[in-house]
Amino acid sequence: MNSQPARNSTVRWRESDLRHHMHPFTDTKELAAEGGSRIITGAEGIHLHDSEGGRLLDGMAGLWCVNVGYSRTELADVARQQMLELPYYHAFFKTATPSSIELAEKIAQITPDGLNHVFYGSSGSESNDTVVRAVRYYWQVEGKPEKQVFISRTHAYHGSTMIGASLGGQAAMHGQGGLPLPGFEHVMPPYWYDFGGDLSPEEFGLKAAKAIEDKILELGADKVAAFIGEPIQGAGGVLIAPETYWPEVQKICRKHDVLLVLDEVITGFGRVGEWFAADHYGLQPDLMTLAKAITSGYLPLSAVVIGDRVANTLIEKGGEFYHGYTYSGHPVPCAVALENIRIIEREKLVERTRDITGPRLAERLAELRDHPLVGEVRSLGLIAGVELVKNKAKRQHFDPIGKAGGICRDHVIANGAIMRAVRDTIVMAPPLIIEPQQIDEMIGILRRALDLTAKDMGVS
Protein backbone atom coordinates (compact mmCIF):
# COMPACT_ATOMS: atom_id res chain seq x y z
CA MET A 1 0.00 0.00 0.00
CA ASN A 2 1.17 3.43 -0.84
CA SER A 3 1.20 5.58 2.29
CA GLN A 4 1.08 8.80 0.20
CA PRO A 5 -2.24 10.62 0.26
CA ALA A 6 -4.39 10.29 -2.87
CA ARG A 7 -3.07 12.48 -5.65
CA ASN A 8 -5.94 14.91 -5.67
CA SER A 9 -6.48 15.20 -1.96
CA THR A 10 -6.47 18.49 -0.11
CA VAL A 11 -3.28 17.54 1.71
CA ARG A 12 -1.45 16.81 -1.51
CA TRP A 13 -2.62 20.03 -3.13
CA ARG A 14 -1.72 22.11 -0.09
CA GLU A 15 1.76 20.63 0.12
CA SER A 16 2.44 21.11 -3.55
CA ASP A 17 0.97 24.60 -3.50
CA LEU A 18 3.29 25.64 -0.67
CA ARG A 19 6.28 24.09 -2.36
CA HIS A 20 5.85 25.56 -5.85
CA HIS A 21 3.19 28.23 -6.08
CA MET A 22 3.87 31.80 -4.98
CA HIS A 23 0.55 33.54 -4.45
CA PRO A 24 -0.23 37.20 -5.08
CA PHE A 25 -0.36 39.44 -2.01
CA THR A 26 0.52 36.56 0.32
CA ASP A 27 2.95 36.00 3.17
CA THR A 28 3.99 32.48 2.17
CA LYS A 29 5.60 31.69 5.52
CA GLU A 30 2.43 32.68 7.35
CA LEU A 31 0.32 30.67 4.88
CA ALA A 32 2.46 27.60 5.58
CA ALA A 33 2.19 28.10 9.35
CA GLU A 34 -1.60 28.20 8.99
CA GLY A 35 -1.60 24.92 7.06
CA GLY A 36 -1.87 26.15 3.49
CA SER A 37 -4.49 27.36 1.06
CA ARG A 38 -8.20 26.82 0.82
CA ILE A 39 -8.55 24.87 -2.43
CA ILE A 40 -11.53 25.97 -4.50
CA THR A 41 -12.55 23.16 -6.82
CA GLY A 42 -15.84 24.28 -8.30
CA ALA A 43 -18.59 26.86 -8.31
CA GLU A 44 -22.15 27.39 -9.42
CA GLY A 45 -24.38 30.43 -9.33
CA ILE A 46 -23.18 32.49 -6.38
CA HIS A 47 -21.59 29.56 -4.52
CA LEU A 48 -18.06 28.17 -4.35
CA HIS A 49 -17.12 24.59 -3.51
CA ASP A 50 -13.88 23.73 -1.72
CA SER A 51 -11.89 20.52 -1.66
CA GLU A 52 -13.19 19.66 1.81
CA GLY A 53 -16.79 19.58 0.62
CA GLY A 54 -17.55 23.08 1.92
CA ARG A 55 -20.00 25.42 0.16
CA LEU A 56 -19.52 29.16 0.47
CA LEU A 57 -21.69 32.07 -0.63
CA ASP A 58 -19.30 34.21 -2.66
CA GLY A 59 -19.94 37.70 -1.35
CA MET A 60 -16.97 39.00 -3.38
CA ALA A 61 -17.86 37.68 -6.87
CA GLY A 62 -14.33 36.26 -7.02
CA LEU A 63 -12.25 39.43 -6.95
CA TRP A 64 -15.13 41.84 -7.68
CA CYS A 65 -15.61 40.37 -11.14
CA VAL A 66 -18.00 37.43 -11.55
CA ASN A 67 -21.02 39.65 -12.21
CA VAL A 68 -23.14 37.05 -14.05
CA GLY A 69 -22.28 34.31 -11.54
CA TYR A 70 -20.46 31.02 -11.95
CA SER A 71 -21.14 28.05 -14.23
CA ARG A 72 -22.72 29.92 -17.12
CA THR A 73 -22.78 27.42 -19.96
CA GLU A 74 -23.44 30.24 -22.46
CA LEU A 75 -19.96 31.63 -21.79
CA ALA A 76 -18.29 28.22 -21.98
CA ASP A 77 -20.09 27.48 -25.26
CA VAL A 78 -19.02 30.76 -26.83
CA ALA A 79 -15.40 30.23 -25.74
CA ARG A 80 -15.39 26.70 -27.17
CA GLN A 81 -16.94 27.83 -30.43
CA GLN A 82 -14.44 30.69 -30.79
CA MET A 83 -11.52 28.38 -29.98
CA LEU A 84 -12.60 25.95 -32.66
CA GLU A 85 -13.16 28.69 -35.22
CA LEU A 86 -10.18 30.94 -34.48
CA PRO A 87 -8.34 30.31 -31.21
CA TYR A 88 -5.93 33.19 -31.66
CA TYR A 89 -5.06 35.96 -33.91
CA HIS A 90 -3.67 39.37 -33.07
CA ALA A 91 -4.52 42.96 -33.93
CA PHE A 92 -1.05 44.07 -35.05
CA PHE A 93 0.05 44.73 -38.64
CA LYS A 94 -3.30 45.86 -40.01
CA THR A 95 -5.34 42.82 -38.99
CA ALA A 96 -8.37 42.33 -36.74
CA THR A 97 -10.80 39.61 -35.70
CA PRO A 98 -14.61 39.79 -35.74
CA SER A 99 -15.14 39.42 -31.98
CA SER A 100 -12.66 42.17 -31.10
CA ILE A 101 -14.33 44.53 -33.59
CA GLU A 102 -17.84 43.73 -32.41
CA LEU A 103 -16.88 44.13 -28.77
CA ALA A 104 -15.24 47.52 -29.39
CA GLU A 105 -18.44 48.70 -31.07
CA LYS A 106 -20.54 47.38 -28.18
CA ILE A 107 -18.33 49.04 -25.57
CA ALA A 108 -18.53 52.35 -27.43
CA GLN A 109 -22.32 51.96 -27.37
CA ILE A 110 -22.71 51.23 -23.63
CA THR A 111 -20.08 53.65 -22.26
CA PRO A 112 -20.87 57.38 -21.88
CA ASP A 113 -21.13 59.61 -24.95
CA GLY A 114 -17.85 60.67 -26.46
CA LEU A 115 -15.98 57.46 -25.54
CA ASN A 116 -15.68 55.71 -28.87
CA HIS A 117 -12.30 53.99 -29.20
CA VAL A 118 -11.13 50.84 -27.45
CA PHE A 119 -7.56 49.71 -26.79
CA TYR A 120 -7.40 46.17 -25.40
CA GLY A 121 -5.21 44.55 -22.76
CA SER A 122 -5.46 41.48 -20.55
CA SER A 123 -5.63 43.04 -17.07
CA GLY A 124 -6.53 46.22 -15.28
CA SER A 125 -2.85 46.84 -14.57
CA GLU A 126 -1.94 46.57 -18.24
CA SER A 127 -4.72 48.88 -19.28
CA ASN A 128 -3.71 51.49 -16.73
CA ASP A 129 -0.23 51.29 -18.19
CA THR A 130 -1.84 51.96 -21.56
CA VAL A 131 -3.62 54.97 -20.02
CA VAL A 132 -0.33 56.48 -18.87
CA ARG A 133 1.39 55.86 -22.18
CA ALA A 134 -1.54 57.17 -24.25
CA VAL A 135 -2.08 60.27 -22.10
CA ARG A 136 1.58 61.23 -21.93
CA TYR A 137 1.91 60.77 -25.69
CA TYR A 138 -1.30 62.76 -26.24
CA TRP A 139 0.16 65.80 -24.48
CA GLN A 140 3.43 65.38 -26.33
CA VAL A 141 1.62 65.39 -29.69
CA GLU A 142 -0.41 68.41 -28.55
CA GLY A 143 2.87 70.29 -28.05
CA LYS A 144 2.77 70.17 -24.24
CA PRO A 145 5.39 67.54 -23.44
CA GLU A 146 5.73 68.93 -19.91
CA LYS A 147 2.25 67.73 -19.01
CA GLN A 148 3.31 64.32 -17.66
CA VAL A 149 2.28 64.04 -14.01
CA PHE A 150 -0.64 61.86 -12.89
CA ILE A 151 -2.55 62.81 -9.77
CA SER A 152 -4.23 59.98 -7.86
CA ARG A 153 -5.40 59.41 -4.27
CA THR A 154 -4.16 57.59 -1.20
CA HIS A 155 -5.92 54.22 -0.71
CA ALA A 156 -6.36 54.04 -4.51
CA TYR A 157 -5.79 50.72 -6.26
CA HIS A 158 -4.93 50.77 -9.95
CA GLY A 159 -2.97 47.55 -10.31
CA SER A 160 0.23 45.86 -9.34
CA THR A 161 2.72 46.53 -12.13
CA MET A 162 5.23 49.34 -11.64
CA ILE A 163 2.81 51.83 -13.21
CA GLY A 164 -0.28 50.34 -11.56
CA ALA A 165 1.34 50.49 -8.14
CA SER A 166 2.64 54.01 -8.81
CA LEU A 167 -0.83 55.20 -9.79
CA GLY A 168 -2.21 53.44 -6.72
CA GLY A 169 -2.00 54.99 -3.30
CA GLN A 170 -1.36 51.91 -1.19
CA ALA A 171 1.33 52.72 1.35
CA ALA A 172 2.32 49.06 1.82
CA MET A 173 2.94 48.64 -1.90
CA HIS A 174 4.92 51.86 -2.10
CA GLY A 175 7.07 50.58 0.75
CA GLN A 176 8.48 47.78 -1.41
CA GLY A 177 10.95 48.54 -4.18
CA GLY A 178 11.15 52.30 -4.53
CA LEU A 179 7.63 53.21 -5.54
CA PRO A 180 5.90 55.31 -6.67
CA LEU A 181 7.94 56.13 -9.76
CA PRO A 182 8.55 59.83 -10.35
CA GLY A 183 5.60 61.64 -11.91
CA PHE A 184 2.87 60.16 -9.73
CA GLU A 185 1.34 62.29 -6.98
CA HIS A 186 -1.30 61.43 -4.42
CA VAL A 187 -3.91 63.48 -2.61
CA MET A 188 -6.50 62.76 0.08
CA PRO A 189 -9.36 60.43 -0.88
CA PRO A 190 -13.01 61.44 -0.38
CA TYR A 191 -13.16 59.28 2.76
CA TRP A 192 -15.43 61.27 5.03
CA TYR A 193 -15.39 58.75 7.87
CA ASP A 194 -11.64 59.09 8.41
CA PHE A 195 -10.87 62.57 7.16
CA GLY A 196 -14.17 64.47 7.35
CA GLY A 197 -13.75 65.78 10.91
CA ASP A 198 -16.62 68.10 11.81
CA LEU A 199 -17.58 68.80 8.20
CA SER A 200 -20.80 67.43 6.76
CA PRO A 201 -20.18 64.81 4.05
CA GLU A 202 -21.25 67.37 1.41
CA GLU A 203 -18.80 69.98 2.71
CA PHE A 204 -16.07 67.38 2.94
CA GLY A 205 -16.71 66.20 -0.64
CA LEU A 206 -15.85 69.71 -1.84
CA LYS A 207 -12.78 69.83 0.41
CA ALA A 208 -11.47 66.51 -0.96
CA ALA A 209 -12.01 67.77 -4.51
CA LYS A 210 -10.18 70.98 -3.61
CA ALA A 211 -7.19 68.84 -2.57
CA ILE A 212 -6.86 67.90 -6.26
CA GLU A 213 -7.00 71.54 -7.33
CA ASP A 214 -4.43 72.49 -4.69
CA LYS A 215 -2.09 69.78 -6.02
CA ILE A 216 -2.59 70.98 -9.61
CA LEU A 217 -1.72 74.52 -8.55
CA GLU A 218 1.27 73.34 -6.49
CA LEU A 219 2.72 71.38 -9.42
CA GLY A 220 1.57 73.85 -12.08
CA ALA A 221 -1.26 72.92 -14.45
CA ASP A 222 1.28 72.90 -17.28
CA LYS A 223 2.88 69.84 -15.62
CA VAL A 224 -0.25 67.82 -14.86
CA ALA A 225 -1.41 65.32 -17.48
CA ALA A 226 -4.38 63.73 -15.78
CA PHE A 227 -6.26 62.89 -12.64
CA ILE A 228 -7.17 59.21 -12.26
CA GLY A 229 -9.71 57.82 -9.82
CA GLU A 230 -11.88 54.84 -9.10
CA PRO A 231 -15.44 56.21 -8.87
CA ILE A 232 -15.69 54.06 -5.74
CA GLN A 233 -12.37 53.01 -4.18
CA GLY A 234 -12.90 49.26 -3.97
CA ALA A 235 -9.71 47.65 -2.70
CA GLY A 236 -9.20 50.78 -0.56
CA GLY A 237 -12.24 49.83 1.52
CA VAL A 238 -15.28 50.69 -0.63
CA LEU A 239 -14.86 54.42 -0.14
CA ILE A 240 -17.94 56.09 -1.62
CA ALA A 241 -17.49 59.81 -2.17
CA PRO A 242 -20.06 62.32 -0.93
CA GLU A 243 -22.36 63.36 -3.81
CA THR A 244 -20.63 66.75 -4.08
CA TYR A 245 -17.22 65.25 -4.92
CA TRP A 246 -17.28 63.94 -8.49
CA PRO A 247 -19.05 66.85 -10.21
CA GLU A 248 -16.54 69.18 -8.54
CA VAL A 249 -13.59 66.99 -9.59
CA GLN A 250 -14.77 67.08 -13.21
CA LYS A 251 -15.14 70.86 -13.02
CA ILE A 252 -11.61 71.26 -11.61
CA CYS A 253 -10.10 69.00 -14.28
CA ARG A 254 -11.82 70.97 -17.04
CA LYS A 255 -10.83 74.30 -15.53
CA HIS A 256 -7.13 73.38 -15.50
CA ASP A 257 -7.15 71.32 -18.71
CA VAL A 258 -6.23 68.15 -16.85
CA LEU A 259 -7.63 64.94 -18.34
CA LEU A 260 -10.09 62.95 -16.23
CA VAL A 261 -9.49 59.19 -16.17
CA LEU A 262 -12.02 56.93 -14.46
CA ASP A 263 -10.80 53.50 -13.44
CA GLU A 264 -14.03 51.52 -13.66
CA VAL A 265 -12.34 48.13 -13.30
CA ILE A 266 -14.56 47.33 -10.29
CA THR A 267 -17.48 49.70 -10.80
CA GLY A 268 -18.21 48.81 -14.45
CA PHE A 269 -20.76 46.45 -15.97
CA GLY A 270 -23.68 47.01 -13.63
CA ARG A 271 -21.99 46.83 -10.23
CA VAL A 272 -23.40 50.15 -9.01
CA GLY A 273 -26.83 49.81 -10.64
CA GLU A 274 -25.85 51.61 -13.84
CA TRP A 275 -23.68 50.28 -16.64
CA PHE A 276 -20.86 52.44 -15.30
CA ALA A 277 -20.41 54.62 -12.23
CA ALA A 278 -19.83 57.51 -14.66
CA ASP A 279 -23.54 57.20 -15.50
CA HIS A 280 -24.48 57.34 -11.83
CA TYR A 281 -22.39 60.44 -11.18
CA GLY A 282 -23.13 62.07 -14.55
CA LEU A 283 -19.47 62.17 -15.58
CA GLN A 284 -17.86 62.34 -19.00
CA PRO A 285 -14.32 61.09 -18.50
CA ASP A 286 -11.63 61.51 -21.13
CA LEU A 287 -10.57 57.89 -20.69
CA MET A 288 -11.98 54.92 -18.83
CA THR A 289 -10.31 51.67 -17.74
CA LEU A 290 -12.33 48.44 -17.84
CA ALA A 291 -11.43 44.87 -16.84
CA LYS A 292 -12.77 42.20 -14.45
CA ALA A 293 -16.54 42.03 -15.14
CA ILE A 294 -16.00 42.76 -18.83
CA THR A 295 -15.92 38.93 -19.09
CA SER A 296 -17.31 38.35 -15.58
CA GLY A 297 -13.78 37.12 -14.90
CA TYR A 298 -14.21 34.02 -17.09
CA LEU A 299 -11.18 35.00 -19.19
CA PRO A 300 -8.59 37.76 -18.81
CA LEU A 301 -9.51 40.89 -20.74
CA SER A 302 -9.27 44.63 -20.19
CA ALA A 303 -9.77 47.78 -22.17
CA VAL A 304 -9.06 51.47 -22.17
CA VAL A 305 -11.97 53.35 -23.67
CA ILE A 306 -10.56 56.52 -25.17
CA GLY A 307 -12.63 59.66 -25.55
CA ASP A 308 -12.84 61.58 -28.81
CA ARG A 309 -10.52 64.38 -27.73
CA VAL A 310 -7.55 62.09 -27.05
CA ALA A 311 -8.40 59.57 -29.78
CA ASN A 312 -8.69 62.25 -32.47
CA THR A 313 -5.28 63.67 -31.64
CA LEU A 314 -3.62 60.26 -31.49
CA ILE A 315 -5.24 59.22 -34.77
CA GLU A 316 -4.93 62.47 -36.72
CA LYS A 317 -1.54 63.64 -35.52
CA GLY A 318 0.10 60.82 -33.57
CA GLY A 319 1.24 58.46 -36.30
CA GLU A 320 2.13 54.99 -35.10
CA PHE A 321 1.63 54.51 -31.34
CA TYR A 322 4.41 52.12 -30.33
CA HIS A 323 2.36 50.22 -27.81
CA GLY A 324 0.38 46.98 -27.63
CA TYR A 325 0.31 43.45 -26.30
CA THR A 326 0.36 39.99 -27.89
CA TYR A 327 -3.11 39.47 -26.49
CA SER A 328 -4.59 42.91 -27.30
CA GLY A 329 -8.00 42.01 -28.70
CA HIS A 330 -7.60 38.26 -28.24
CA PRO A 331 -10.63 36.77 -30.04
CA VAL A 332 -11.63 34.29 -27.30
CA PRO A 333 -12.04 36.67 -24.34
CA CYS A 334 -13.61 39.23 -26.69
CA ALA A 335 -16.24 36.68 -27.76
CA VAL A 336 -16.87 35.79 -24.11
CA ALA A 337 -17.17 39.48 -23.21
CA LEU A 338 -19.79 40.00 -25.91
CA GLU A 339 -21.85 37.10 -24.58
CA ASN A 340 -21.35 38.31 -21.01
CA ILE A 341 -22.74 41.73 -21.97
CA ARG A 342 -25.66 40.03 -23.73
CA ILE A 343 -26.41 38.11 -20.53
CA ILE A 344 -26.30 41.32 -18.47
CA GLU A 345 -28.74 42.87 -20.96
CA ARG A 346 -31.01 39.83 -21.28
CA GLU A 347 -31.31 39.30 -17.54
CA LYS A 348 -31.60 43.04 -16.86
CA LEU A 349 -28.88 42.77 -14.24
CA VAL A 350 -28.17 46.51 -14.29
CA GLU A 351 -31.82 47.40 -13.66
CA ARG A 352 -32.19 44.60 -11.10
CA THR A 353 -29.17 45.93 -9.20
CA ARG A 354 -30.51 49.49 -9.30
CA ASP A 355 -34.13 48.72 -8.44
CA ILE A 356 -34.22 45.47 -6.46
CA THR A 357 -31.02 43.95 -5.12
CA GLY A 358 -29.05 47.18 -4.50
CA PRO A 359 -31.86 48.71 -2.41
CA ARG A 360 -32.33 45.37 -0.60
CA LEU A 361 -28.63 45.27 0.32
CA ALA A 362 -28.77 48.90 1.52
CA GLU A 363 -31.84 48.10 3.63
CA ARG A 364 -30.26 45.04 5.26
CA LEU A 365 -27.00 46.90 5.88
CA ALA A 366 -28.85 49.79 7.49
CA GLU A 367 -30.09 47.33 10.11
CA LEU A 368 -26.46 46.76 11.15
CA ARG A 369 -25.99 50.43 12.05
CA ASP A 370 -26.95 49.94 15.67
CA HIS A 371 -24.49 47.08 16.16
CA PRO A 372 -21.86 48.14 18.74
CA LEU A 373 -19.00 47.52 16.29
CA VAL A 374 -20.45 49.23 13.22
CA GLY A 375 -19.33 52.82 12.70
CA GLU A 376 -20.62 53.25 9.17
CA VAL A 377 -22.22 51.27 6.36
CA ARG A 378 -21.62 52.33 2.77
CA SER A 379 -23.14 50.91 -0.38
CA LEU A 380 -24.16 51.71 -3.93
CA GLY A 381 -25.81 49.00 -5.96
CA LEU A 382 -24.09 45.74 -5.08
CA ILE A 383 -20.83 47.04 -3.65
CA ALA A 384 -20.65 47.70 0.06
CA GLY A 385 -18.40 48.30 3.05
CA VAL A 386 -19.10 47.98 6.77
CA GLU A 387 -16.62 49.89 8.90
CA LEU A 388 -15.87 48.40 12.33
CA VAL A 389 -14.75 50.85 15.00
CA LYS A 390 -13.83 51.04 18.64
CA ASN A 391 -15.75 54.20 19.41
CA LYS A 392 -18.72 55.06 17.21
CA ALA A 393 -19.31 58.55 18.61
CA LYS A 394 -15.70 59.59 18.08
CA ARG A 395 -15.26 57.64 14.81
CA GLN A 396 -12.23 56.08 16.45
CA HIS A 397 -10.53 52.99 15.00
CA PHE A 398 -9.22 50.00 16.89
CA ASP A 399 -5.51 49.88 17.53
CA PRO A 400 -3.92 48.07 15.80
CA ILE A 401 -6.13 48.69 12.83
CA GLY A 402 -6.90 45.54 10.85
CA LYS A 403 -7.27 43.12 13.73
CA ALA A 404 -11.05 43.43 14.15
CA GLY A 405 -11.52 43.28 10.37
CA GLY A 406 -9.43 40.11 10.11
CA ILE A 407 -11.28 38.42 12.96
CA CYS A 408 -14.66 39.34 11.52
CA ARG A 409 -13.70 38.16 8.01
CA ASP A 410 -12.63 34.80 9.47
CA HIS A 411 -15.96 34.47 11.28
CA VAL A 412 -17.81 35.31 8.05
CA ILE A 413 -15.93 32.54 6.23
CA ALA A 414 -16.44 30.05 9.06
CA ASN A 415 -20.16 30.81 8.83
CA GLY A 416 -20.34 30.09 5.11
CA ALA A 417 -19.64 33.23 3.10
CA ILE A 418 -16.66 34.98 1.52
CA MET A 419 -16.05 38.65 2.24
CA ARG A 420 -12.83 40.67 2.41
CA ALA A 421 -11.42 42.84 5.16
CA VAL A 422 -9.70 46.07 4.17
CA ARG A 423 -8.19 47.45 7.35
CA ASP A 424 -11.28 47.20 9.61
CA THR A 425 -13.84 47.51 6.83
CA ILE A 426 -15.66 44.38 5.71
CA VAL A 427 -16.24 44.72 1.99
CA MET A 428 -18.57 42.82 -0.29
CA ALA A 429 -19.55 42.76 -3.96
CA PRO A 430 -21.63 39.64 -4.68
CA PRO A 431 -22.51 38.43 -8.18
CA LEU A 432 -25.29 40.56 -9.69
CA ILE A 433 -27.47 37.46 -10.08
CA ILE A 434 -27.85 37.25 -6.29
CA GLU A 435 -31.49 36.84 -5.18
CA PRO A 436 -32.97 39.17 -2.55
CA GLN A 437 -33.31 36.34 -0.02
CA GLN A 438 -29.68 35.39 -0.62
CA ILE A 439 -28.77 38.98 0.31
CA ASP A 440 -30.69 38.47 3.56
CA GLU A 441 -28.75 35.25 4.12
CA MET A 442 -25.41 36.96 3.38
CA ILE A 443 -26.10 39.82 5.78
CA GLY A 444 -27.38 37.34 8.37
CA ILE A 445 -23.97 35.65 8.22
CA LEU A 446 -22.27 39.03 8.60
CA ARG A 447 -24.41 39.86 11.65
CA ARG A 448 -23.47 36.57 13.31
CA ALA A 449 -19.81 37.26 12.53
CA LEU A 450 -20.11 40.78 13.99
CA ASP A 451 -21.55 39.39 17.23
CA LEU A 452 -18.71 36.88 17.51
CA THR A 453 -16.14 39.58 16.71
CA ALA A 454 -17.59 41.87 19.37
CA LYS A 455 -17.15 39.06 21.88
CA ASP A 456 -13.56 38.41 20.74
CA MET A 457 -12.75 42.13 20.94
CA GLY A 458 -14.37 42.50 24.35
CA VAL A 459 -16.98 44.97 23.03
CA SER A 460 -20.60 44.77 24.10
Ligand code: PXG
Ligand atom coordinates in the same frame (compact mmCIF):
# COMPACT_ATOMS: atom_id res chain seq x y z
N1 PXG B 1 -7.99 49.03 -11.10
C1 PXG B 1 -8.83 48.72 -10.11
C2 PXG B 1 -9.82 49.74 -9.65
C3 PXG B 1 -8.77 47.47 -9.51
O1 PXG B 1 -9.58 47.18 -8.50
C4 PXG B 1 -6.95 46.92 -11.00
C5 PXG B 1 -7.07 48.18 -11.56
C6 PXG B 1 -5.91 46.01 -11.54
O2 PXG B 1 -6.46 44.98 -12.26
P1 PXG B 1 -5.63 43.62 -12.49
O3 PXG B 1 -6.50 42.91 -13.50
O4 PXG B 1 -4.32 43.99 -13.05
O5 PXG B 1 -5.53 42.94 -11.17
C7 PXG B 1 -7.82 46.54 -9.98
C8 PXG B 1 -7.68 45.18 -9.37
C9 PXG B 1 -8.63 43.12 -3.65
C10 PXG B 1 -8.11 43.07 -5.05
O6 PXG B 1 -8.16 42.32 -2.84
C11 PXG B 1 -8.47 44.05 -5.95
C12 PXG B 1 -7.96 44.00 -7.24
C13 PXG B 1 -7.12 42.97 -7.61
C14 PXG B 1 -6.76 42.00 -6.70
C15 PXG B 1 -7.25 42.04 -5.40
O7 PXG B 1 -9.50 43.92 -3.34
N2 PXG B 1 -8.28 45.02 -8.12
